[in-house]
Amino acid sequence: MPASRGAIRMNTWSGRIIPLIAIAANAYVLYVITKSIAVDYLLQPTLNYIPKRRAIATVFIALQYILAIPTFSSWLRYAIAILTNPGYTPQNQKPRRRGSSRTRSSSQRRSRSASRTRDEKRKSDGNMNIDRHAVREGTDPTPPGLEHFYRKQVFTCSTDGVPSFCERCWAWKQDRVHHCKELNRCVSRFDHYCPWVGGIVGETSHKFFIQFAFYASLYSGFIFASCLWAVVQSKKDCHSSPVCNRGWLNPHWIVAIALAGIFGFMAFGITLKFGHSVLKNRTTIEELAMGHPNYCVAIRINPSEIPPVSSDGKPKFWVVPYPFRPQTSGPTDQHSRRNEFLYAILYPKPGSHIWDLGWNRNWRDLMGNHVIDWFLPIKLSPCLDHGNLLSDYPLGKDFEELEKTYLPHRYKNGIRRIPLDEGWVEMTA
Numbered sequence: 560m561p562a563s564r565g566a567i568r569m570n571t572w573s574g575r576i577i578p579l580i581a582i583a584a585n586a587y588v589l590y591v592i593t594k595s596i597a598v599d600y601l602l603q604p605t606l607n608y609i610p611k612r613r614a615i616a617t618v619f620i621a622l623q624y625i626l627a628i629p630t631f632s633s634w635l636r637y638a639i640a641i642l643t644n645p646g647y648t649p650q651n652q653k654p655r656r657r658g659s660s661r662t663r664s665s666s667q668r669r670s671r672s673a674s675r676t677r678d679e680k681r682k683s684d685g686n687m688n689i690d691r692h693a694v695r696e697g698t699d700p701t702p703p704g705l706e707h708f709y710r711k712q713v714f715t716c717s718t719d720g721v722p723s724f725c726e727r728c729w730a731w732k733q734d735r736v737h738h739c740k741e742l743n744r745c746v747s748r749f750d751h752y753c754p755w756v757g758g759i760v761g762e763t764s765h766k767f768f769i770q771f772a773f774y775a776s777l778y779s780g781f782i783f784a785s786c787l788w789a790v791v792q793s794k795k796d797c798h799s800s801p802v803c804n805r806g807w808l809n810p811h812w813i814v815a816i817a818l819a820g821i822f823g824f825m826a827f828g829i830t831l832k833f834g835h836s837v838l839k840n841r842t843t844i845e846e847l848a849m850g851h852p853n854y855c856v857a858i859r860i861n862p863s864e865i866p867p868v869s870s871d872g873k874p875k876f877w878v879v880p881y882p883f884r885p886q887t888s889g890p891t892d893q894h895s896r897r898n899e900f901l902y903a904i905l906y907p908k909p910g911s912h913i914w915d916l917g918w919n920r921n922w923r924d925l926m927g928n929h930v931i932d933w934f935l936p937i938k939l940s941p942c943l944d945h946g947n948l949l950s951d952y953p954l955g956k957d958f959e960e961l962e963k964t965y966l967p968h969r970y971k972n973g974i975r976r977i978p979l980d981e982g983w984v985e986m987t988a
């Protein structure tokens with residue numbers, strides 16, 4: 560459901576204000592633990608009946624900084640990531656289109672019902688200006704950047720066989736790219752815009768966001784437990800003394816318990832939710848769309864693989880040639896055909912997720928290949944490497960199942976092979 564302008568503006572402003580409130584709250588709890596509990600209550604109690612507790616004060620101060628430092632560091636690393644390398648994909652200047660009038664006139668020629676169907680389809684794809692059909696047929700110019708797709712063997716596209724397109728950025732959306740409305744940019748492996756940390760969660764920042772949530776939940780848990788302990792102990796101290804009358808309850812401790820309870824509950828929930836998503840290799844957007852896959856998988860095929868026909872005489876799948884150009888005949892056409900790539904457009908099963916590599920590889924793909932990377936907010940995620948010529952992101956079992964369904968001849972003794980002009984080439988993971 561599209562977010563309203565008001566909701567987007569509110570989210571953006573929340574992203575500026577909430578981090579400031581969180582920083583102020585952190586400074587406050589730092590004061591409560593160090594000054595109010597450790598120094599004033601445990602080390603230098605002003606009331607005579609309260610014993611000095613140096614060991615506990617030392618543990619409190621040490622634990623506070625042991626947990627505060629990684630919490631702050633992971634947030635800082637997150638902030639550096641979104642300020643220096645937020646994972647935006649390139650934008651293009653939206654053309655003042657000569658083509659728009661042509662598009663309109665060609666649309667007018669179609670029947671009203673066909674136009675309505677097209678408009679509904681274009682709306683569902685989020686594209687209101689580009690005429691995807693005309694682009695695919697080569698009658699409208701192709702916006703820049705399509706070559707990225709046909710350099711790869713596999714990519715995702717819309718159900719019309721054309722990659723998703725962002726009208727706002729005037730750019731093709733590569734695999735797992737989504738438009739962030741708050742920042743008005745397309746972001747690689749975009750997850751969501753988080754007002755609590757003050758920015759986007761995308762490919763370059765997802766790992767640090769999860770680390771921050773994890774350390775923040777530990778830190779909040781410590782603040783909550785230590786302040787609660789101070790309240791209980793102070794009450795015990797008071798009741799065990801004949802001179803105790805009132806004033807044993809420090810209001811700062813109650814405020815800190817409330818703050819730590821709220822932040823800790825949220826951070827723990829975020830850690831569990833996003834930890835689970837990482838193990839499944841799904842972004843929040845992908846999780847929301849799981850039951851209703853709204854994309855197809857384009858797999859490059861050899862011309863010899865084209866005509867598989869099912870028992871009812873219909874082609875098993877639809878084939879789209881890339882790059883897009885007008886379909887003509889004659890010698891020019893034959894020359895163009897030598898430079899085109901054929902892609903089978905396949906429909907994934909509902910609930911499948913072609914990038915699910917199994918929980919172990921999913922985790923390492925985002926959090927790092929070494930255990931130390933899971934805890935230290937330093938290195939970027941391995942999934943930022945898009946050098947593989949097969950696809951932008953590694954493909955998992957659901958992709959294999961899909962390919963086996965439509966192109967079973969590609970698998971021999973469990974090994975995936977792709978046909979080239981020179982013969983079959985075995986592919987290893």
Ligand SMILES: [Zn+2]
Nearest residue numbers: 725728738745
């Ligand atoms: Zn965009």
